[in-house]
Amino acid sequence: MIHAQVIGSGAYSPERVVKNEFFEDLVPNADEWVFSRTGIRERRFAREDQATSDLATIAARQALEAAGIDASEIDCLVVGTSTPDMILPATACIVQHNIGATNAFAFDVNSVCSSFVYALEVADNFIKCGKYKTVMAIGADTYSKILDFEDKSSCPLFGDGAGAAILRATEEDKGVLCTYMRSDGSGWPLIQVPSSGSRKPVTAETIAAHENTFKMAGKQVYIFATEVIPEIIVEICKRGGIQVSDIDYIIPHQANVRMIDFIAKKCGYPKERFLLNLDRCGNTSAASVALVLDENLRNGTIKPGNLVLTMGFGGGLSWGGLLIRF
Structure with a gap:
């Protein structure tokens, strides 16, 4: 295979x-x-x-x-x-x-x-x-x-x-072992740049109204994230035929450490095995998982044979994860 x-x-x-x-x-x-x-x-x-x-x-x-x-x-x-x-x-x-x-x-x-x-x-x-x-x-x-x-x-x-x-x-028998990807287009209004394309082209008026900048419904997005992160973990474990305790590290999208605290308690997974750079980098959107992955490969935290779950969530709404054996 x-x-x-x-x-x-x-x-x-x-x-x-x-x-x-x-x-x-x-x-x-x-x-x-x-x-x-x-x-x-x-x-x-x-x-x-x-x-x-x-x-x-x-x-x-x-x-x-x-x-x-x-x-x-x-x-x-x-x-x-x-x-x-x-x-x-x-x-x-x-x-x-x-x-x-x-x-x-x-x-x-x-x-x-x-x-x-x-x-x-x-x-x-x-x-x-x-x-x-x-x-x-x-x-x-x-x-x-x-x-x-x-x-x-x-x-x-x-x-x-x-x-x-x-x-x-x-x-x-290493590399990407299984994946889980989802999206829910009904949530598209929650994260958007309203004036940035064909629906509402950029004009002097939209710039004055700050509609050409990032908008997020923070409370609803927090609720969404705390629902889908456990879902990703459960589904990946099911597809991979493993228990959550078999995962050496989880690299989540770096959005909010309070969110990670909640998920760690809910899933019974040690917080110290969530790999984070949030305090130093903030939310780097598409780069967040990639930055943490590279840092922990280079510093030797992730070792050959380790089982790592990388997962993201964001606008669209979109979410997903990959189980990788290094």
């Missing part, structure tokens, strides 16, 4: 560190206010001249170096993002050009904060069908470009970043 094995990863966080005090004009005692509600201490913002493809390109090059392969060996490149460089062309094509992946075809997927998990699902299926051998999946976002910095309920939550993973076909 063919499996899709992770053979290399890479990541990039912009150099500019933005601490909670940055939002002091928006909310008094900003550090305590943000940290007590989210677990975030700081995040990274891209420079004005950095686009999503710039961050993704650095992560992709790191992944190629870690895998020890040339970009010409990539058959397909998938970028998961909801902050593309522009409406068209695909950000993936820009990254493909930047890294010299001349033999690959490239495209984007947009499932908001689930985008990297969805990109991994695409990579896994392309490889398992036997048609492609090596696929690069990237999660990258620059939410600092679309935030409403007058909205204290959302703008302190997000940071920028990019992460990449290269998957390659193997007949060994």
